[in-house]
Amino acid sequence: MHGAPSVSESFAGAQGRLGRRGGCPALREPIAREVIDRVKGGGLLFAYYRDHQWLKTSKHLGDCAAAAH
Numbered sequence: 001m002h003g004a005p006s007v008s009e010s011f012a013g014a015q016g017r018l019g020r021r022g023g024c025p026a027l028r029e030p031i032a033r034e035v036i037d038r039v040k041g042g043g044l045l046f047a048y049y050r051d052h053q054w055l056k057t058s059k060h061l062g063d064c065a066a067a068a069h
Contacts, residue, residue, distance in 0.1 A: 001025045001045065003032030 004026035005011065006019020019026070025047055027035055039045050055061065 001027065001032075001036055001039075003027050003029035005029060 001024060004019060006015075007026045007028050012018050025045060
């Protein structure tokens with residue numbers, strides 16, 4: 001996880017999307033250090049994209065998957 005200049009409203013406005021990061025979570029640079037400090041040493045980050053098939057079949061969600069419909 002890190003801050004990236006391609007994660008900003010100005011970048012998204014100019015490019016029509018946020019920058020591609022190659023897999024690691026990227027944050028707006030002004031908030032990156034605070035978020036990283038909050039989750040390091042045992043915190044949890046859950047990155048989510050609404051995918052109904054994944055919600056139905058994820059072994060990680062259990063009963064939560066049914067509640068998402």
